[in-house]
Amino acid sequence: MMTYRNSLPTFTLLAVLITLFSGCASINLDTHVAETPEQALTIAADENDPQSAQRYLLRIASDYQTKGNHTAARKILRHDLLKSAEGQPLEQRRLLAMASAIELEDRGWAKELAATGNTEDFLNYPSDLLPRAANLQAQTYALAGKSLDAATTLILLGQTDSSTSPQSIHDKIWSQLKNVDSSELQASTNNAIGFENQGWLELAMTLRNTDGNLDAQGRLIRQWQNNWPGHPAAQTLPIELALMADISSSRPENIVLALPLNGPLASAGKAIRDGFIAAYYNDTSANRSKTDIRVVDTANQPFRDLYSKLSSSKVDLIVGPLEKEGLTELADMNTLPVPVLGLNYLPAGRKAPNGLYQYGLSAEDEARQIAEQLAEDNITRILALIPNGEWGDRVAAALTNKLQETGVTALHVQRFFPEDNLRAITADVLGVTASRQRAIDVERTIGLNVEFEPRPRQDAEAIVMVAAPTIARQFKPLFAFYFAGNLPVYAPSITYEGVPNPSRDRDLNNVIFTDIPWVLAENSPLRSDAEQYLTGTKGQLGRLFAMGADAWQLSKRLPLLQQVNDAAINGHTGTLTMTQTGSIHREQLWAKFVNGTPEILETKSPDALVTGE
Structure with missing residues (x-):
């Protein structure tokens, strides 16, 4: 029997075994760079010292933020390993979490952060971080739908940090106060504590019921300044209010x-x-x-x-x-x-x-609004019918560009002329023509007749129909004829003549369309x-x-x-x-044909700083 001896010295073998069984003991948490969030979390979980593990995770999360990878940072910052953080690690985690929640527009996370803090939390940070902490906190409150808390945070920042530009912070405070619900604003005004808070809330409440009358708004702003001469905002009005106060004279x-x-x-x-x-x-x-x-x-x-x-x-x-x-x-x-x-x-x-x-009355505005509404309704794949011609080209370009921005895919955009065979056009856009051609190809291949029932493509979730009323009233029944009657149909204002006509518009039932308040609003x-x-x-x-x-x-x-x-x-x-280049854009109302008559759909109303007719 032959005996084999290991050529490694005994001390070398022991060193190898110690390294193999020591796991992560050789990893320096102060310098290690994790390749993935999962790797960082695994390494931190194996660390015996919770505080060292937390410092490591916070450093890795901060590195990901620096690289612009807030999704990876979120995976670390929301992990249970950081929930027990206290003192400085807790403050650092909150600051990093607010930054990523804002960048990712994660409203759910923002609401969690807002629910676990108060408006004075930013004061816990050192003076060099105070403005950043306050602004992140205000933005987090705003993302969470707590505009009043956002404004209160900024008011407090103005009181505690002299390095902040009064004009900048006053503009931010006003941009939050204008979004506060009137009932919440009234209740807060009645119970306000502190000179600056009281002044801001009274200013916001004063301008709530002016019906868009610029002269009245200007007079009320000047009157408020006279009543609150020592208030910071009276000395440096938000730009919007300064313009409103001066606009009647200019x-x-x-x-x-x-x-x-x-x-x-x-x-x-x-x-x-x-x-x-x-x-x-x-x-x-x-x-x-x-x-x-x-x-x-x-x-x-x-x-x-x-x-x-x-x-x-x-x-x-x-x-x-x-x-x-x-x-x-x-x-x-x-x-x-x-x-x-x-x-x-x-x-x-x-x-x-x-x-x-x-x-x-830009048709492109309506096309973009349709694309935004599709995304808001969680529709990701659509078919479109758009007229030929220069006007249709502009609508098609605006629609497809905005669809790309919102992540909605246009599976097929079918162009048409009014005099075309609309039945054939509908069959083409729904994929029925292609389905029929496949059946013909099969028949030619096998030399036998096959039973064929036309079916539309199954991957579409909605149809965008850009058509005048007489054409739209023909398209809509054809969708049902080709077994696509269950697909929601979105249309611009061109589809509605602007005057209720139930007997003719019954064919448009369930079509969702956008139009101007002059046509759709009940009271004008x-x-x-x-x-x-x-x-x-x-x-x-x-x-x-x-x-x-x-x-x-x-x-x-x-x-x-x-x-x-x-x-x-x-x-x-x-x-x-208005855009910076002076172009006016419009956001219209949404309605749906019910029994041939438009019924306005409730949508999230945009924040209007200037209201009234």
Whole structure:
């Protein structure tokens, strides 16, 4: 029998065995870099000293945040191993958790963090971290839907940190206070403690019931300043409130309404004109003795020549043109000496000069809103029917771009002409034509007739139908004919004629569509008055009338919308906001056809800083 001896010395073998059985003892928790959150949690779980394990996990989570990987950080920060943290590790964990919850927009996590703390928690951090901690805490409260606590945190920060810019912090405080529910705000105002808290709450409550009247708002803000002369906000008003206080003195007095009153666009121009003038006379804040409105016909003349002539006279604002060509003529100018509120939009890619604002009934806005609603309804795969032509191209581009942003997949976008065979178009978009072709191919292959029942594709969750009423009333029954009647259908305002017609619109039952408040809202004093004395207030002309009415409201608020990021107007054509480049976007209402009649759907209403008609 042969004997084999290990060539390793005895002490070397013992060292290897000790290393094998020592597990993680050789890992330095102060320097180790985990490849995954799971690895970090496993290593921490094997550590005998809980505090060392917690310090290690917090360092790894912080490293992930630095790299922008907040999902990995969340997996660590929400683990049970950190729930027993106390003292400094607890404060560090809370700071890191708030940062990741905000970055990930994790409302559930934010609510948990908000429920386990109070508005004074940020004071536990050292002075160099105080502003960051307070701002993270305020953002966490806001994400959790606790706007009042967010505002209270920022008010306290203003009292304790002199390095914070008063303008910046006052703007943030106001942006939170405006989101507080009126009943909660009233209760808090009644029970407020502390000079600064009382002043802020009274200011917010004072401006709640002004019905969007800018003159009234300005007077109330100045009155509040007089009543609270020593309050920090009285000395440095939030930018939005400073603009509101000054806007009545800076609103345009000499306005030119430049519209086509002859030619193919005459009816549209006259409807917008009537809406603008009606809104002016319905506006109790308008100063009749100072405001002068002049109407000019833009038909049959280059708008740039007309603009040059008008800008050399005493004009504060030009509202118009409606024609896209006229608006494009202004795009070559670097700046406009007299501001223009154009009633259309420049072609894609054209940069607007300074002083040019753009507003209209944009089909692209509606397409984007449909995409957002699909995502909100948790619909991830859709089919779409969109007309051919330049208008349809713009709608298709806006819809598909927004679908990509929201994570919704367009499985198939079918374009069509009104004169097409709509049955064939429907079969194509639903995949029935492809299904039938597969059956034909099988028959040719096996040489026998096969039984075939057409079935639509099974992966679609909804249909977007962009079609005029006469076409839409044909498409909707065809969906049911091809066994897709259970798919929800979303549509823009073009699908509704604007006037209830149950006998004809029964074919549109269950179609969900978006339209302007002028058409859908139950109560509108201006609409009620206009319908008594004017024609052209319903249907498509009614939408243009509403556009004219909102153009009047916009004419008074352009500086406010441009300088306050989240400022909005509750208008007749929707909730109006402005981009940094001066383009007005609209958020419309949602309705559903029930027994041939539109019924408004409740949706989350956007926060409007400027309200009223």
